Amino acid sequence: MEETHALFETRRQKMLALREKGVAPYGQRFEATGSIAEVRGRFADGRCERIAGRITAHRDMGKSHFLDLTDSTGRLQIFVHAKEVGPDAYAIFQLLDIGDFLGVEGEAFTTKTGELTLRVKELTVLSKALRPMPDKWHGLADVELRYRQRYLDLLANPESKTVFKQRIAIIREIRHFLEDRGFLEVETPMMQPVAGGAAAEPFKTHHNALNMDLYLRIAPELYLKRLLVGGFDRVFELNRSFRNEGVSRRHNPEFTMLEAYWAYADFEQMADMVEEMVTTIAEKVIGTLQVEHKDAEGKVVRTINLARPWRRAPYKDLVEEAVPGWFSLTPEGRRDKCRELKIEISAEMADFEVTQHVFEKLVEEKTFDPCFVTHCPQELVPLAKPNPADPSVVDVYELVMNGQEISPGYSELNDPIVQRRRLEEQAGEEKQKIDEDFLTALEHGMPPAGGIGIGLDRLTMMLTGAESIRDVILFPHMKGRG
RNA sequence: GGGUUGGUAGCUCAAUGGUAGAGCAGCGCCCUUUUAAGGCGUUGGUUGUGGGUUCGAGUCCCACCCAACCCA
Numbered sequence: 416m417e418e419t420h421a422l423f424e425t426r427r428q429k430m431l432a433l434r435e436k437g438v439a440p441y442g443q444r445f446e447a448t449g450s451i452a453e454v455r456g457r458f459a460d461g462r463c464e465r466i467a468g469r470i471t472a473h474r475d476m477g478k479s480h481f482l483d484l485t486d487s488t489g490r491l492q493i494f495v496h497a498k499e500v501g502p503d504a505y506a507i508f509q510l511l512d513i514g515d516f517l518g519v520e521g522e523a524f525t526t527k528t529g530e531l532t533l534r535v536k537e538l539t540v541l542s543k544a545l546r547p548m549p550d551k552w553h554g555l556a557d558v559e560l561r562y563r564q565r566y567l568d569l570l571a572n573p574e575s576k577t578v579f580k581q582r583i584a585i586i587r588e589i590r591h592f593l594e595d596r597g598f599l600e601v602e603t604p605m606m607q608p609v610a611g612g613a614a615a616e617p618f619k620t621h622h623n624a625l626n627m628d629l630y631l632r633i634a635p636e637l638y639l640k641r642l643l644v645g646g647f648d649r650v651f652e653l654n655r656s657f658r659n660e661g662v663s664r665r666h667n668p669e670f671t672m673l674e675a676y677w678a679y680a681d682f683e684q685m686a687d688m689v690e691e692m693v694t695t696i697a698e699k700v701i702g703t704l705q706v707e708h709k710d711a712e713g714k715v716v717r718t719i720n721l722a723r724p725w726r727r728a729p730y731k732d733l734v735e736e737a738v739p740g741w742f743s744l745t746p747e748g749r750r751d752k753c754r755e756l757k758i759e760i761s762a763e764m765a766d767f768e769v770t771q772h773v774f775e776k777l778v779e780e781k782t783f784d785p786c787f788v789t790h791c792p793q794e795l796v797p798l799a800k801p802n803p804a805d806p807s808v809v810d811v812y813e814l815v816m817n818g819q820e821i822s823p824g825y826s827e828l829n830d831p832i833v834q835r836r837r838l839e840e841q842a843g844e845e846k847q848k849i850d851e852d853f854l855t856a857l858e859h860g861m862p863p864a865g866g867i868g869i870g871l872d873r874l875t876m877m878l879t880g881a882e883s884i885r886d887v888i889l890f891p892h893m894k895g896r897g
Numbered sequence: 898g899g900g901u902u903g904g905u906a907g908c909u910c911a912a913u914g915g916u917a918g919a920g921c922a923g924c925g926c927c928c929u930u931u932u933a934a935g936g937c938g939u940u941g942g943u944u945g946u947g948g949g950u951u952c953g954a955g956u957c958c959c960a961c962c963c964a965a966c967c968c969a
Contacts, residue, residue, distance in 0.1 A: 421941060422907055422923060476935090477928040496929070513922080526930050550908035550921060552933050557908085559964045571908085664966080759969085883965090894963065 422547050429510040430543040438507055440543040445518035452488030458531050460524050466491060466533065467518040467541060469570075470511060472551065480508070481532070484517060492532045493519055504538055513551075514544035562891050575886075582875045582887055584700040589653060589673060589871075592692050598649040598675060603638035605631060605655065609850040612636030614841070615658040618668075631657035634868070637853040639676050640827065643864055644856045651675035653871070664883045665819065668892050671871035676827065680865035685824035686787050686812045689867055690725050693785070693874070697721050701878055708817075708880045719817055719877065720784045729790035730808070734770060737777035741770070749773075767794045778815070785816040787824075797837055800826045817877040822869040829864070831857035 430440045448454065448465045468484035468491075480495040497505040499521075511517065518541050521533035549555040549571040561568035561575070568575050590600065608627065610617035612634030620629050635652045642650050653673045660666065677685065697704055704721040734741050744752060746766045753760045753769065758776050760769050770792075778788075790808040793801060799809035810826035828834050835854050842848040875887040885891040 420907075425923065472932080474931045474934050475928090476931060479929045479931075481931045481934085483932090492932080494930080498929090526932095528930070528932075530930085530932070532930085547907050547922060552921065553909040555908075556910095557904090557964090559904085560908095562964090567908095 423545055426512060426543065426545045426547075429512065430545065432510050433507065433540060433543065436503075436507060436510075438540050440540060442516075442518075442539060442541040445539055445541055447518065450488040451484065451486045451491045454523075454533075455489060455491060455531060458523055462523045463520065464523060464533060465518065465520045466493075467516065470513050470515050470517055471548075473513055484519065492526075492530050493521060493535050494524075494526075494532050495535045495538070500535055500538060507540065508538060511540070512544065512547075514546075514548040516541035516544075559893075562885050563893055565889055578875075578879045578881060578887060579889060581700055581879050582871075585696055585875055585878060586653065586671075586871065588696045588699050589692065592695060593649075593651050593675060596649070596688075598651045598677075599647060601639070601642060601647070601650050601652055602654070603632075603635045603642075603652060605657075607632050607638075609848060611838075611848075611850040611853065613658075616660055618657050618659045633658050634672070635674050636866070636868070637850055639674055639866075640861060640864075641853065641856045643676055643678055644859055644861045648678040648862075649676070662892055664885075665873065667872065667884050667888055670884075670888075673869040673871055674866065676864050676866045678862040678864045681826040681863070682789075682810050682812050682824045682865055685865035685867045686727065686814070689814060689822055689824060689869070690723060690785070690787075694721055694723055697878055706878060706880065708882070717783055725785040725787060727787040727789055727812070730774065730788050730792065731790065733778045733786075733788060734774055737781075738773060741773070765794075767792050771795060779820060780818045782815045783817055785814060785821075787812040787814055796823075796825075797841060798825075798828060798834075800828050817873075819873055819877075821873050821877065822867055824865065824867040827861075827864045827866045829857065829861040 433440045445467045446465065447467050448463075449457075451466055451468060454464045454466055466484060466486070468486040470482050471485040471490065472481075472483035474481040478496060478498075482493050482495065483490050484493050495505075495508055500508065518539035519533060519535045520537040521535040524532055524534055526532050549567050551571075555561055555567050555571040561572070569579070594600070606620065606622075606629040608629060610630035610633045612632070613636070615633040617630040617633050620631065621627070622629055634656055635654070639650055639652060651673060654671065655669050656672050657669050658666075659668065662668065675685075675688075677688075694704060697706065706719040706721060707715045708717050708719070710716050731742060738752060738756070741749065741752070746769075749766070749769055750760060753773065756773075756777075758773060760772055764772070789812050790802065790805070791799075791811050791813060793799075793807055793809050796809050796811050799811040802808045802810050812824045813820055814822040814824070828837070831854060834857055835849075838849050838854070839846075872884050872887050875881065876884060879887065881887050
């Protein structure tokens with residue numbers, strides 16, 4: 416797209432022509448009498464108003480021109496006629512295009528077709544657009560352009576804008592919900608000397624002045640727990656974490672996570688809270704507990720029922736439901752069963768991994784209504800507290816919905832000796848991966864606590880019906896153009 | 898990483914191996930109440946990039962780039 420392109424050049428010439436007429440093509444502040452929605456709301460024939468917005472349509476009738484002016488609150492038709500604005504302003508008007516920003520002053524009237532309109536008396540050029548807008552009727556369909564040039568997607572596709580407004584509302588309501596319950600929002604380091612709190616590959620960076628390597632956090636967990644040690648009983652953080660792994664429909668290298676910790680609570684109270692939080696938000700933001708997911712043609716492909724109470728079931732029961740008799744089989748019998756069910760497994764997999772694979776394929780991917788999976792095997796969640804009655808399982812829930820894992824919740828491990836042993840086992844030879852400062856904090860005493868993590872991007876996908884994480888992240892990660 | 902599909906004008910899309918087209922946008926003209934305004938005319942292309950086959954390639958073959966989907 417060279418800048419000598421004819422469409423670009425035509426608009427650039429118009430911009431220069433404006434300058435020659437003494438009109439600044441990139442204007443100053445403009446005092447409107449109200450937003451377009453406000454002006455619409457108090458519309459009365461004969462009333463004088465000043466509005467500003469982008470020109471989004473132009474219907475040229477010869478001497479009469481009807482244009483749409485659009486701001487973030489809505490659209491209003493304006494009427495431009497040489498007799499109303501005078502010859503000088505009309506000459507300026509003829510240098511304007513769809514996409515330009517314009518301020519106008521005019522008198523309200525209603526056309527014979529009933530359209531609310533401003534009869535323009537005075538116009539102020541606010542900004543000249545040098546590149547054309549996307550197709551007004553078809554919008555911007557090219558998914559690659561929609562992601563790479565999100566501003567065009569937002570301008571051309573109203574449904575895309577709606578999803579992002581819903582995302583903003585979801586995040587706002589989560590904050591309200593937690594603050595109402597006495598949780599304090601905190602900020603902890605995104606650059607950490609040791610990337611802890613999850614098993615994931617971190618991004619590495621370097622601090623020049625201190626000559627030290629740092630990692631972008633893969634989770635805020637270990638710092639939030641330090642705050643429990645420090646006497647903050649209810650804390651949460653709602654912000655970005657980073658994982659240096661693949662990009663897919665469900666993964667973006669930077670993603671938004673909510674983590675919350677509640678002293679003296681356990682995983683079941685956390686499950687209660689998550690259930691209440693998600694249903695409250697769904698009702699406030701989406702307006703329903705029956706969330707519809709549609710295909711490209713607009714046909715409903717599934718409906719997620721968020722009505723309470725949400726199902727809670729032990730991991731083993733769910734696997735048995737999917738494959739009756741699974742836990743009576745020998746390890747070899749389970750592998751045979753997988754072949755029979757056409758579930759791919761590899762020879763190196765441990766037995767618990769084979770079961771987990773069956774869980775993912777036959778339970779997780781087929782569970783659309785929310786379900787708290789409890790009593791997960793200890794091997795799957797090495798950092799969690801063992802269940803007092805059955806040490807082979809841990810006091811953890813995994814919330815599954817929309818075919819994905821959305822949120823884990825723990826009764827947090829607060830025994831510093833056991834925590835050290837677990838971290839050492841996890842780190843193996845790589846002792847530098849152990850956050851000693853965190854272990855020191857635990858040794859000073861951390862109250863028993865419940866904790867949760869929720870992937871905000873996936874939660875937003877579930878609530879808005881988006882099928883790709885790129886549809887809920889304004890500027891998703893993309894490869895450089897070749 | 899593997900497979901499938903796709904990339905053509907600013908945008909949305911066509912085009913049996915045989916002259917690269919339409920709608921919108923743009924440009925010019927007509928029109929004083931339009932709603933995707935309308936009418937007449939018109940500009941605009943290294944068909945993702947680089948090779949190859951062929952008398953002739955958007956189309957067939959190879960490599961690469963980017964994207965979507967599926968799989969790992």
